[in-house]
Amino acid sequence: MKKIISFLFFFVLNFASSQSKDLKIIKKPIAFTPERVRLSLKYLKDHHGLNQKTPTIIPKMIVLHYTAGGTVESNFKYFNNTKLESARNTLQKQSLLNVSSQYIVDRDGAVYELMEPNTFARHTIGLNYFAIGIENIGSKKQPLTKEQVQANASLIRYLSKKYSIEYLIGHSEYGAFRNSKLWRETDSRYFTVKEDPGSDFMQQVRLQVADLKLKEKP
Numbered sequence: 704m705k706k707i708i709s710f711l712f713f714f715v716l717n718f719a720s721s722q723s724k725d726l727k728i729i730k731k732p733i734a735f736t737p738e739r740v741r742l743s744l745k746y747l748k749d750h751h752g753l754n755q756k757t758p759t760i761i762p763k764m765i766v767l768h769y770t771a772g773g774t775v776e777s778n779f780k781y782f783n784n785t786k787l788e789s790a791r792n793t794l795q796k797q798s799l800l801n802v803s804s805q806y807i808v809d810r811d812g813a814v815y816e817l818m819e820p821n822t823f824a825r826h827t828i829g830l831n832y833f834a835i836g837i838e839n840i841g842s843k844k845q846p847l848t849k850e851q852v853q854a855n856a857s858l859i860r861y862l863s864k865k866y867s868i869e870y871l872i873g874h875s876e877y878g879a880f881r882n883s884k885l886w887r888e889t890d891s892r893y894f895t896v897k898e899d900p901g902s903d904f905m906q907q908v909r910l911q912v913a914d915l916k917l918k919e920k921p
Contacts, residue, residue, distance in 0.1 A: 726857040731775075731815040733783045733803060735822070742785065742800035743823045749798065751832040751887040758823040764834040764870040765859055765917075766827045766877065767908065768804065769841045769899040775809050778838065782817060797893055800825050804836035806858060812850030814858055820865070827877050828895065829888035835862060839900055847904045856911035863915055871917035873905040883921035 743758035770778050782803040787795050794802070803824040807815045818824060826836035837855060841847040862868055872879075874897040880886050881894065888894075909919075 726814065726854075726861050728858075728861075729813060729815045731779060731807075731817060733779065733817045734785070735818065736785055739785045739800070742798065743825075746798050746800050746825060747823060747832060750889055750893075752889055753832060753887075759821050760823050760831075760833055760835075762821055762833060762835050762862065762866040762868060764830060764872065765837060765862060765868055766830065766834050766872055766874055767837050767839065767855060767900050767905065768826065768874045769839045769847060769901070769904075770807070771842045771899065772845065773840065775807055775813075775815060775840060778807060778840065779815075779817070793895065797890065798825070802826060804838040806835070806837045808837060808839045808851050808854045808858070810840050810848050810851060812848070812854035814854050820862060827874060828893055829886045830877060830880060832887055833885075835866075835868075839904075841900070843898065843901070847900060849907075852904065852907045852911065855908050859908070859912050859917075860915070863912075863917070868915075869918055871909065871912070871915075872919055873901070874899045875902075876905070876919060879920045885921050 740758055744755060747753045747755050747758065782801065784801050786799045787801045789795060803817065804826045805816065805818050805820045805824055807817060820835050823831065824836055825831055827834050837858060839847050839851050859871060
């Protein structure tokens, strides 16, 4: 029995190590203009109650999303805009700052870094101030792939080595933090229901990184 346990432990360690080694991150930075810096600092102050000189975060959480369609290029072009489009009326009332994410993962598992992981991005209400966002190309009608599961797991491992990550959640799960001390949103009415990236995807990713013991609730 001891030999079996030792073998399994050795296998898990080697599998985890190979995940990190196989990760390739393609730099594809969005434009962080002076105006985007200004709007980011304003968002941090207005919505998170934080007065900062730089739009940076100390990452403690990773939030997984899906893009609800499109390609890496179309989503990159969208995130690259500094200001939010007028069609997103509910969000625009809260801030002109465009939504974005630190990473995008393509359907073949290719990982793109849109900004440094410790740079502020608007992707999850109430938690942006300490959360890294990972967008995945896909939607409810276009389920995320096994390649994306593997890529997300590898990226989570990489980020967990770089920062003191404590939480891993899907966008649909962020409401669990609403009444916790971690929730920083000055407008109690500002909340939207999300369904991405899907419970099946989250379950698969969590199985891949179970040894990291990342929490899903406060």
